[in-house]
């Protein structure tokens with residue numbers, strides 16, 4: 013794989029095609045050259061670099077895999093104008109973008125606009141080397157600002173030569189959780205008290221779990237396991253060369269294709285051994301998400317958004333209620349406008365949104381990395397899709413900080429909510445210990 017990719021990058025014809033794109037372009041203009049590849053995506057995770065940022069987004073069930081290596085251009089932001097800042101910068105990139113085919117940017121953002129984390133609060137980047145596979149057709153898109161073309165062609169091969177380790181040892185035995193579990197259930201009781209008094213209807217509380225091993229975590233092995241274990245989810249990752257944020261999410265925040273807008277209202281969870289998904293609590297929990305999404309979307313649409321029937325949506329061993337909500341957007345609304353209007357939905361914040369945010373801030377709820385923020389893909393035409401970054405792990409050397417949450421509404425049972433978050437964390441633990449899982453399932457067979 014690496015050999016054929018290197019050959020294509022270094023081919024005289026590649027430099028010639030780039031030179032044609034660059035002719036007369038300002039130095040800051042992004043250039044993107046797309047070339048066909050005949051390489052299966054199973055090899056790609058071998059290419060995760062050590063010294064460069066990278067992005068991964070896969071929809072395994074749809075045969076869709078993307079890996080971005082290095083940044084051609086990027087912009088970071090934080091604070092209350094973070095989405096407008098990324099939107100403005102991306103519009104600037106798009107204005108001058110010269111390309112011979114479709115080209116993409118990745119983006120990720122934290123739940124809160126002041127989140128303290130090793131990752132930038134909000135980030136958008138055009139990857140330098142983008143490997144894509146859809147329906148068996150694979151391509152590489154090489155991107156650089158026009159003024160850096162010569163350096164870029166010279167440095168790309170060395171990025172592909174320094175790849176991350178792929179093997180992992182078993183997890184160290186976990187610490188006892190009983191005290192932390194009791195403290196978390198006390199938070200649920202406090203939330204239920206405020207829900208009972210009418211202060212709010214729903215708040216999403218999260219749990220963290222720190223796990224360790226004797227050798228560094230290998231993102232490639234974890235992503236390969238998530239692709240297999242949760243084929244219906246979006247598997248996502250961003251690595252900054254030191255930390256990696258990754259996970260698998262069943263929830264779309266928003267998709268924009270021209271003026272078509274699609275949003276998922278997802279909530280209510282069933283897991284092996286849980287109460288029925290169809291119970292009143294789960295229905296109520298999801299109805300609050302529908303209500304908030306319709307209210308947030310309506311000002312950005314011509315006419316009222318349409319709400320589909322709730323359907324069961326699988327996510328590995330879990331199931332959720334999902335309603336698809338769609339609308340026709342105003343001609344001048346951007347994807348980031350929609351993100352700003354929708355985030356955070358009551359699937360990760362609560363209802364009403366402001367009361368839930370106040371509750372979470374007052375109770376010092378911490379969210380790691382981009383957990384319960386967003387992870388997205390944007391096209392050079394301004395379309396694209398953001399997922400809600402759920403069920404994530406922030407990897408840093410030998411440690412991983414896992415996070416998952418549950419919506420608390422009237423009628424929630426603290427013990428069941430704990431079990432729900434445990435089931436959600438379990439989907440990640442299964443991927444962090446893939447060899448152990450495989451060994452266990454082959455013993456059972």
Ligand SMILES: C=C(O[C@H]1C=CC=C(C(=O)O)[C@@H]1O)C(=O)O
Nearest residue numbers: 279280281359402416417418419
């Ligand atoms: C907050 C999470 O899930 C959300 C999405 C689907 C169902 C949820 C629930 O049933 O509570 C949550 O709202 C998480 O997985 O960390």
